Amino acid sequence: MAKNLHCWRCKTLIPMLDEREWALMSPALSKTIEDIQAYRRKTGASLSECPPQTSACHLYARLTGFVETNPNAIWHHRAADCGPFCRHCRRPLRTARASFCAGCGTPVERESAEDEAASASWSVEHGVDARVFGASHHQVLAAVSQAIGPLIAQTHDAGDPHTYLCADAHVSVVTLEGAQIGVSVYRSGRWARSADFGRFLAQTLACRVYCDGGDEAPTVSDGYKLLEIEGGQERWVMQVPKSEAQA
Ligand SMILES: [Zn+2]
């Protein structure tokens, strides 16, 4: 499942695709380029005269619940391309080898070998993620805060998407299509796996939650399955279908 991370190019929180999602997205993005080239060869049109190519955008919306109208932006919405979190502002460093945070200017301290485990916890790959139907941004935040402690809003994300800090942990909340709320919690020991986090949210908020099932997830040839949790029931589903997002 996509992780909610600050994109320095878009200057806001964006769902960034995990590697399983990228495996689906990458061919769709390549096809976008091929389709534009084929159209231009056939018609002699300039780049700006080509009709918008939206199949990658539709796939992105289906995978993440986030409506993106520019397929070019999706190229940089891949979680694996982000560096670890800046220890000061909690935005991802622009690359894994960055020597300072371009967001706030804080220099990056390289961990000694003994600190490798602590260092790994700053990777954006760690953390738990869920998408919630039937609860507000505020309700999701209140439930998480109740579990991990008071949260203080960071101000670098304008508008609704927000990062919140709490002692060691930080939380990213994005409002998605169909009044879904995407929520990621990083560096908190409270939930070991996204499935634990999803169960907590579904029970506390009495709502429907989608999350990664980790190793338990059945593998399928044309994608992967998410864990759907609602009313104490759990089942494996393909990525959230559009009709559900609009329900
Ligand atoms: Zn971006």
Ligand SMILES: [Zn+2]
């Ligand atoms: Zn920073």
